[in-house]
Amino acid sequence: MIDAFFIARHSFQEQLRGRFFLVAVLFGGLLLYMSLLLGTLAADQELRALLDFGLSAAELLATASAVFAVSSGLLRDMETKTLYLVLSRPVRRPAYLFGRWLGINAAAFCAALLMVLLHLLLLLSKGWVWEPAYAGAVCGILLKVALTSSLAALLAMVSTSTLSGLLMTAVFWTLGHFTLEMRQLLEREAWRAKLIGFTVYLVPNLGLLNFRDQWGAGSREMLAFAAGYTALYAAACLTMTAWLFRKKEF
Amino acid sequence: MPEQDESPLLFDNVTKTYVRSHLGRKKYSRGVRGLHLNIEQGEIFGLLGLNGQGKTTTLKLSLGLLEPTAGTVRVFGQDPFEPAARAQLGYLPELPYFYPHLSPREALGFYARLSKVPRKSLRRRIDDALADVGLLAAADRRASEFSKGMLQRLGLAQAMLHRPKLYVLDEPVSGLDPLAVHDIRNMLAKLNTQGATILLASHSISEVERLCRRVGILVEGRLARILTSADWAKDGLEKLFIETVMPEVPLP
Amino acid sequence: MKAEQEEPLPPDVSWKKALLFSAGFVFVAAINAVSWRIAPGTLVPLKLFASAQTAVQDVSLSVCGMRRLAADIAFVEFLLYYGTPELAEQEHEEAEEPHMHGEGGVYPELLARGRRILSLDPHFDYAALYIGGALAFNQGRTDEALMFLEEARAREPGNWRFVAYIAAVGFNKTGSMESVLQALAPALADRDCPSMIKNIAAFMNVRLGRYDEAGRLYQQLLDSRDESYRASAKRVLARLSLRRTQPKSMRGSR
Numbered sequence: 001m002i003d004a005f006f007i008a009r010h011s012f013q014e015q016l017r018g019r020f021f022l023v024a025v026l027f028g029g030l031l032l033y034m035s036l037l038l039g040t041l042a043a044d045q046e047l048r049a050l051l052d053f054g055l056s057a058a059e060l061l062a063t064a065s066a067v068f069a070v071s072s073g074l075l076r077d078m079e080t081k082t083l084y085l086v087l088s089r090p091v092r093r094p095a096y097l098f099g100r101w102l103g104i105n106a107a108a109f110c111a112a113l114l115m116v117l118l119h120l121l122l123l124l125s126k127g128w129v130w131e132p133a134y135a136g137a138v139c140g141i142l143l144k145v146a147l148t149s150s151l152a153a154l155l156a157m158v159s160t161s162t163l164s165g166l167l168m169t170a171v172f173w174t175l176g177h178f179t180l181e182m183r184q185l186l187e188r189e190a191w192r193a194k195l196i197g198f199t200v201y202l203v204p205n206l207g208l209l210n211f212r213d214q215w216g217a218g219s220r221e222m223l224a225f226a227a228g229y230t231a232l233y234a235a236a237c238l239t240m241t242a243w244l245f246r247k248k249e250f
Numbered sequence: 251m252p253e254q255d256e257s258p259l260l261f262d263n264v265t266k267t268y269v270r271s272h273l274g275r276k277k278y279s280r281g282v283r284g285l286h287l288n289i290e291q292g293e294i295f296g297l298l299g300l301n302g303q304g305k306t307t308t309l310k311l312s313l314g315l316l317e318p319t320a321g322t323v324r325v326f327g328q329d330p331f332e333p334a335a336r337a338q339l340g341y342l343p344e345l346p347y348f349y350p351h352l353s354p355r356e357a358l359g360f361y362a363r364l365s366k367v368p369r370k371s372l373r374r375r376i377d378d379a380l381a382d383v384g385l386l387a388a389a390d391r392r393a394s395e396f397s398k399g400m401l402q403r404l405g406l407a408q409a410m411l412h413r414p415k416l417y418v419l420d421e422p423v424s425g426l427d428p429l430a431v432h433d434i435r436n437m438l439a440k441l442n443t444q445g446a447t448i449l450l451a452s453h454s455i456s457e458v459e460r461l462c463r464r465v466g467i468l469v470e471g472r473l474a475r476i477l478t479s480a481d482w483a484k485d486g487l488e489k490l491f492i493e494t495v496m497p498e499v500p501l502p
Numbered sequence: 503m504k505a506e507q508e509e510p511l512p513p514d515v516s517w518k519k520a521l522l523f524s525a526g527f528v529f530v531a532a533i534n535a536v537s538w539r540i541a542p543g544t545l546v547p548l549k550l551f552a553s554a555q556t557a558v559q560d561v562s563l564s565v566c567g568m569r570r571l572a573a574d575i576a577f578v579e580f581l582l583y584y585g586t587p588e589l590a591e592q593e594h595e596e597a598e599e600p601h602m603h604g605e606g607g608v609y610p611e612l613l614a615r616g617r618r619i620l621s622l623d624p625h626f627d628y629a630a631l632y633i634g635g636a637l638a639f640n641q642g643r644t645d646e647a648l649m650f651l652e653e654a655r656a657r658e659p660g661n662w663r664f665v666a667y668i669a670a671v672g673f674n675k676t677g678s679m680e681s682v683l684q685a686l687a688p689a690l691a692d693r694d695c696p697s698m699i700k701n702i703a704a705f706m707n708v709r710l711g712r713y714d715e716a717g718r719l720y721q722q723l724l725d726s727r728d729e730s731y732r733a734s735a736k737r738v739l740a741r742l743s744l745r746r747t748q749p750k751s752m753r754g755s756r
């Protein structure tokens with residue numbers, strides 16, 4: 001596992017020095033600035049609008065940076081043969097995969113936390129009073145990033161290009177926010193509805209991790225449960241990815 | 251730990267067939283067939299062949315990047331798919347590419363850690379490797395600024411870091427100027443005098459002639475012929491190569 | 503090049519792959535099923551109200567897991583539709599109704615917009631109370647207000663604010679301002695009470711001659727994040743303090 005740590009550290013550095021990461025952080029700062037306009041229009045609910053906009057932006061950008069890095073990173077390593085220089089060494093393939101995933105997530109977490117820090121400064125300057133639900137919402141964001149990136153790794157392994165991997169991940173990610181509605185489809189009689197609704201068993205239950213939209217409804221137990229769910233789902237994805245990667249020929 | 255008398259690299263009746271699935275239908279293509287080859291300790295063995303004849307497949311089989319369809323590959327008596335086997339070999343791919351955000355020192359540091367180079371000797375090993383390939387002065391520049399020759403040298407440096415007993419080199423002098431070719435050749439000779447075994451695949455017959463003691467010629471995935479330096483001493487390796495790969499071509 | 507028949511072919515691992523994915527899917531399905539049962543969550547399935555354009559907007563944000571943000575934007579759109587700039591106090595006093603937002607005063611989409619916001623975020627209490635209050639006290643659409651507030655209360659049965667508002671709306675129907683104010687009293691003390699409701703209550707107190715109570719409410723409105731309410735409160739407080747310094751004979755009927 002020490003190999004995984006070195007690879008994770010290397011991936012982390014690669015992300016921090018990458019252009020996409022910088023653009024994501026700058027764009028996040030811009031979004032925070034724009035949120036001030038929304039806040040002004042929301043009158044009495046200015047703080048709520050700032051809160052929701054900022055956290056949403058942080059989540060979106062952290063998720064995008066992690067998913068893009070996972071989807072494109074492996075393919076790029078294979079095409080440029082940098083992967084050969086790693087796998088020709090005494091490194092187990094699952095260790096490479098896990099290390100890569102870990103490093104990318106660490107960088108995405110840093111991006112999210114940086115935006116959260118700026119966001120908090122903005123909120124506090126506007127007179128917002130700390131609520132523990134904020135910490136829950138941030139934890140939910142980090143869990144979502146980890147889960148989505150593990151799914152992206154699996155889909156990247158079964159797809160033929162970066163774009164198709166990204167698209168498939170985007171589909172799963174959006175469906176993961178619609179599990180309530182999809183479960184309603186399961187209750188209908190029409191077989192088409194049931195067929196579509198059945199996919200709800202496969203997509204991640206992102207609503208569970210959405211402590212931002214369920215503001216104040218979370219508890220420590222809920223957070224622990226959400227973390228456990230994320231760990232299990234991500235483990236399933238990464239295990240399947242590792243098996244496929246192990247069998248992959250270069 | 252492998253025994254001292256284990257062959258550095260052994261291909262025992264190895265076949266590799268590629269399969270591509272498309273809409274449920276499978277297409278097979280030949281990699282290598284019935285390859286039987288034993289690289290001896292301390293030798294430099296050259297692998298020649300036209301494009302698509304199985305040279306790269308052979309190298310990848312020795313690195314565990316590919317699994318044989320039949321037969322066995324052994325690196326110092328171990329399956330190359332096992333990490334312990336790969337700890338003893340150093341690989342230089344054709345046209346090595348390094349992460350553009352890293353300097354050579356950083357890149358070598360990363361690879362050295364993966365090769366289990368002890369932390370205490372890390373810096374010294376990196377400096378030694380860079381000095382051996384003539385890149386010490388450029389150690390802190392970005393790899394993205396390097397010329398092709400410099401990248402090739404850096405590629406050799408990363409292969410040497412952990413002082414492997416077996417080197418697997420894919421086109422080590424491809425596209426280099428004569429001076430760079432000369433330097434690489436000298437480095438390889440030096441490694442060999444220090445006891446390393448080298449397997450190199452190349453299109454450059456002249457280089458193979460100068461460096462190698464034995465040469466294998468691949469034709470359509472089969473090891474058609476193995477020649478020794480005594481075989482080509484009289485007529486030259488090129489003539490023997492053409493005779494082997496294209497027997498219908500009349501030679502002057 | 504096709505491999506010859508006598509040469510070994512790569513083993514077929516597709517069944518292994520299928521087995522792996524099946525096991526993975528079963529595992530994932532199991533943990534999903536458990537998660538629905540143990541943590542059903544507080545959101546409800548999305549219902550689409552208002553126009554096709556808003557439906558696209560709401561769905562687009564919902565699929566990104568941003569229903570609260572979608573509700574915020576819907577509320578901003580509501581405020582732009584309904585209009586927050588208050589009429590001048592003079593116009594206030596001369597107006598037959600306590601408030602006339604914008605022009606004409608007819609807002610047919612008020613209820614639909616309110617339902618849209620609550621569908622996106624069932625716990626957006628502020629919006630629910632604001633819109634319920636607007637329907638009842640500004641628009642005089644008491645039945646719609648009661649229906650809307652009852653729907654909101656059904657989503658949050660334990661929320662006492664909705665009970666207070668429903669009672670106040672009921673009393674408003676009878677025309678008893680004192681009863682309305684009594685019912686609203688605990689809600690007015692709430693930190694998240696909409697400025698509009700405080701403004702209405704302050705105005706009612708002025709109508710009833712309870713200037714001290716009105717002044718207290720207008721003082722609170724000075725801290726509102728809505729600039730129009732702050733300006734309005736400042737103007738009224740100036741008039742109220744002028745009134746206190748005037749002799750009784752010079753004070754108007756109100």
